[in-house]
Amino acid sequence: MLGISMPASPSDEHGHGTHTASTAAGAFVEGANVLGNANGTAVGMAPFAHLAIYKVCGQSHCANTDLLAGIESAIQDGVDVMSISIGSPARPNFYTRAIDIGTFKAMQKGIFISCSAGNSGPYKSTVSNSAPWCLTVGASTMDRSIRTTVMLGNGEFFNGESLFQPKDFQSNKPLPIIFPSANGDTTMCINGSLDGIDVKGKAVLCERGRIGDIAKGLVVKNAGGAAMILMNTEDEGFSLNARAHVLPASQVSFLDGSKIKTYINSTLSPTAMILFKGTILGTSPSPMVISFSSRGPNLPSPGILKPDIIGPGVSVLAGWPLNVGSFPILGSTFNIISGTSMSCPHLSGIAALLKSSHPDWSPAAIKSAIMTTADVLDNQGKQIVDERLTPAELFATGAGHVNPSRANDPGLIYDLTPDDYLAYLCGLRYTDNQVRIVAGSNASCSIVTSIREGELNYPSFSVTLGPSQTFNRTVTNVGNAMSAYSVEIIKPQGVDVSVKPDALHFSSMNEKLTYSVTFSPMESGSGGSIGFAEGSLKWVSSSSSTKYEVRSPISVTFDNSK
Incomplete structure (x- = not known):
C-alpha cells in the first residue's frame, strides 16, 4: 500500500550474521569448504548451544534504537551469552554508546557479553566496545594459509593468499606484469583509473586502499587484465587474508610488494606467474595479530586495558546464505572472511562452554578465566608478533590468545558484581544523569562509594x-x-x-x-x-x-x- 512502509525482513541480506552465528554455535558439517579450500568438518565453538539471533542492522547501518531493542529482546528471552560483532568509532565516554548502555543491563542480569574490538588498527586508541563489563576481542591469524606464490621472471618468489584459485588458469605461463604508477589513482586501481592503459592479458600490481580488494579486481578484469597482485600498505605490513577475488590474484606483504615494484621498474620486459598452492596447514608464526585489529589505549577508560583477548579472526570458514554475494561465492553455503567480527563469536562460543561447565560462575568469573589462562607465545615458542613481525604490544593482544582448555580450570578468578561496576562508573566522575543513562534510573553516585579505574x-x-x-x-x-x-x-x-x-x-x-x-x-x-x-x-x-x-x-x- 502506498504510504505504508513494509516491516524489515528478518533474513540475512549480508551474510555477516549467518557467518558469526555459525562460528559461535554451528553444528557439525562434513565436507565443508569454500571454492575447494579449507576442506574438512566445520563446527562452531559450542555446537550444542541454542541460538537466538536478533537482526539489528540493515545493509549498511545499525541504528542505535535497533541495537538497544535487540539487546533488550535477548535479555527478555533469557540468553546466557550475548555475542556482538558490531562496532563504532571509539568515543571518550560510555554514556553515548548504545552497546555500552544496553550491555550494562545485560551484565546486571548475569549475561556474559563478548564484543568485537573493531577493525581500525593498527592505530592506537581505536579499540571499540571497551566497557569493562564486555569481553573485548581482537583478531589473530591461525596456522592455515590459502596459499599462492608469485614467481617473477628473475626467479624471485613471494608467498601470498587468495581464496579464488581457478583450475583453468595457466599458472605456469609467465604473464607480462605492469605497475600503473602514473598517479595515486592508477596505483590503487580505482574505478576508471586504468582507462587508456594497456593491461590486456597482463598481471597488474595494485596497491591496497581507497576501495575494496574485490572492487580492484573488477577494475583490472574489466580493463582486460589477466591477473592481479595486491600489495599491502606499509601499515598492513605482513598481514594477509584470503579473499574471493573475481580473477586470479595474490595478496602480498608490503615488503614483498616493494620488491616486485623494484623488479618491474628495473626490467625491460618483466613477467610474473601466480601459482596456486591450495590449503597449507601448520604455518608460522601463528597466531599473530592482524593489522586491522583495533588497538588500545582505552579511550573512555585508560585505566582498563583493552582489548581483553585475541582469538581467530582471519580467513575464518563459517556458514553463508546461498543468495548472498556475487561470483565466485554466490551459491556457496560457506564463506571465508576476516574481521574482529569473526574473532568475537569464537570467544562467545567458548564462554558458553565455560558457562555450561561452571553454571555458578558470574560473567566476570568467566572473563577472568579466559584472560588469566591466555597464551602469550606462538607456535614457535616465541612472543606473539604483530603485522610488522615484531613483538605485539598489550594494546594489541590484551591478556593474550585464548586457550579454551586452560580457561576451564584457571585455579583463581577475579570476580565482580554489578555494584562494583557502578562504583567504577562513579569513579569516572560522570554526573548522576550520565551514570543513570548507563546503569539505570535508580543509580546515584551520592550513595555509592566510588573507586578509581585501577581499583576495579x-x-x-x-x-x-x-x-x-x-x-x-x-x-x-x-x-x-x-x-x-x-x-x-x-x-x-x-x-x-x-x-x-x-x-x-x-x-x-x-x-x-x-x-x-x-x-x-x-x-x-x-x-x-x-x-x-x-x-x-x-x-x-x-x-x-x-x-x-x-x-x-x-x-x-x-x-x-x-
Missing part, C-alpha cells in the same frame, strides 16, 4: 604513572581446596612493582584472599614525557598435582608532564 577487580592492570600508585585485587579459589600460590613479577622497564603479600594460602574452595600491588617509577623513568612499558604479574601454585599459572598483564603509561 579486573584481571589486568593499566596504570598511568606520575607518582606511585597502589591497587588492591581479590582472587577467589576455584582450583584445589588446599592450595598455595607465590607471585612472579616481570617488571615493566622503569617501574618498580611490589606485591603484598607475596604468597597466598587457601584452605577451602571459593575462599577469597586480597593482595595489593604498588607501582612506583624508577629514577630513570621512561626517558620521555610520555611512554609505555609492559610486564606481568603471575600467581603460580606450588601443588604437585595441578600446576596453575594465573597471569595478569601490566601496561604502564608514563606521564612525566604531571
